[in-house]
Amino acid sequence: MRKIKLTRANKSILLKALAPYYYHERALGHNTEKSGRLILKIDSPPADKKATFSAEEIHLMRTTINQLRNKRLAKGQYTDAADDMLLKLF
Numbered sequence: 001m002r003k004i005k006l007t008r009a010n011k012s013i014l015l016k017a018l019a020p021y022y023y024h025e026r027a028l029g030h031n032t033e034k035s036g037r038l039i040l041k042i043d044s045p046p047a048d049k050k051a052t053f054s055a056e057e058i059h060l061m062r063t064t065i066n067q068l069r070n071k072r073l074a075k076g077q078y079t080d081a082a083d084d085m086l087l088k089l090f
Contacts, residue, residue: 001053002052003053006051010088014064015042022039034057038061062089065082
Protein backbone atom coordinates (compact mmCIF):
# COMPACT_ATOMS: atom_id res chain seq x y z
CA MET A 1 0.00 0.00 0.00
CA ARG A 2 1.24 3.44 -0.90
CA LYS A 3 -0.16 6.93 -0.30
CA ILE A 4 -0.21 9.36 -3.20
CA LYS A 5 -1.27 12.99 -3.06
CA LEU A 6 -3.85 13.70 -5.75
CA THR A 7 -4.15 17.26 -7.06
CA ARG A 8 -7.00 18.31 -9.33
CA ALA A 9 -4.75 17.92 -12.36
CA ASN A 10 -3.61 14.45 -11.26
CA LYS A 11 -7.17 13.31 -10.65
CA SER A 12 -8.24 14.63 -14.04
CA ILE A 13 -5.46 12.91 -15.99
CA LEU A 14 -5.99 9.62 -14.14
CA LEU A 15 -9.70 9.64 -14.92
CA LYS A 16 -8.99 10.49 -18.58
CA ALA A 17 -6.60 7.54 -18.76
CA LEU A 18 -8.78 5.02 -16.90
CA ALA A 19 -12.07 5.75 -18.69
CA PRO A 20 -11.09 4.27 -22.09
CA TYR A 21 -9.68 1.19 -20.34
CA TYR A 22 -12.91 0.73 -18.37
CA TYR A 23 -15.14 1.07 -21.46
CA HIS A 24 -12.91 -1.21 -23.53
CA GLU A 25 -13.04 -3.94 -20.87
CA ARG A 26 -16.80 -3.50 -20.55
CA ALA A 27 -17.28 -3.79 -24.33
CA LEU A 28 -15.31 -7.04 -24.32
CA GLY A 29 -17.52 -8.40 -21.54
CA HIS A 30 -14.71 -8.56 -18.99
CA ASN A 31 -15.12 -7.83 -15.31
CA THR A 32 -14.86 -4.07 -14.72
CA GLU A 33 -15.24 -4.12 -10.95
CA LYS A 34 -11.58 -3.37 -10.14
CA SER A 35 -11.23 -0.53 -12.62
CA GLY A 36 -14.62 0.88 -11.61
CA ARG A 37 -13.67 0.88 -7.94
CA LEU A 38 -10.35 2.53 -8.76
CA ILE A 39 -12.14 5.29 -10.67
CA LEU A 40 -14.44 5.90 -7.71
CA LYS A 41 -11.48 5.80 -5.31
CA ILE A 42 -9.67 8.47 -7.33
CA ASP A 43 -12.74 10.66 -7.71
CA SER A 44 -13.97 10.51 -4.10
CA PRO A 45 -11.33 12.35 -2.01
CA PRO A 46 -11.11 16.14 -2.22
CA ALA A 47 -8.25 17.61 -4.24
CA ASP A 48 -4.84 17.85 -2.55
CA LYS A 49 -5.54 14.92 -0.22
CA LYS A 50 -3.62 11.66 -0.07
CA ALA A 51 -5.21 8.39 -1.09
CA THR A 52 -3.89 4.88 -0.45
CA PHE A 53 -3.42 2.54 -3.40
CA SER A 54 -2.36 -1.10 -3.66
CA ALA A 55 0.46 -2.27 -5.91
CA GLU A 56 -2.09 -3.68 -8.38
CA GLU A 57 -3.93 -0.35 -8.57
CA ILE A 58 -0.69 1.55 -9.09
CA HIS A 59 0.28 -0.86 -11.87
CA LEU A 60 -3.07 -0.30 -13.62
CA MET A 61 -2.77 3.48 -13.25
CA ARG A 62 0.81 3.44 -14.56
CA THR A 63 -0.18 1.35 -17.57
CA THR A 64 -3.19 3.47 -18.54
CA ILE A 65 -1.33 6.78 -18.02
CA ASN A 66 1.50 5.51 -20.23
CA GLN A 67 -1.00 4.52 -22.95
CA LEU A 68 -2.60 7.97 -22.79
CA ARG A 69 0.85 9.57 -22.96
CA ASN A 70 1.78 7.51 -26.02
CA LYS A 71 -1.48 8.48 -27.78
CA ARG A 72 -0.84 12.16 -27.08
CA LEU A 73 2.75 11.91 -28.31
CA ALA A 74 1.54 10.29 -31.54
CA LYS A 75 -0.86 13.23 -32.07
CA GLY A 76 1.81 15.81 -31.22
CA GLN A 77 -0.03 17.00 -28.09
CA TYR A 78 1.41 18.02 -24.74
CA THR A 79 2.16 15.28 -22.21
CA ASP A 80 3.12 17.39 -19.18
CA ALA A 81 0.24 16.21 -16.94
CA ALA A 82 0.78 12.56 -17.86
CA ASP A 83 4.53 12.89 -17.25
CA ASP A 84 3.91 14.44 -13.84
CA MET A 85 1.53 11.66 -12.82
CA LEU A 86 3.90 8.95 -14.07
CA LEU A 87 6.65 10.38 -11.88
CA LYS A 88 4.37 10.15 -8.85
CA LEU A 89 3.58 6.52 -9.63
CA PHE A 90 7.21 5.39 -9.81
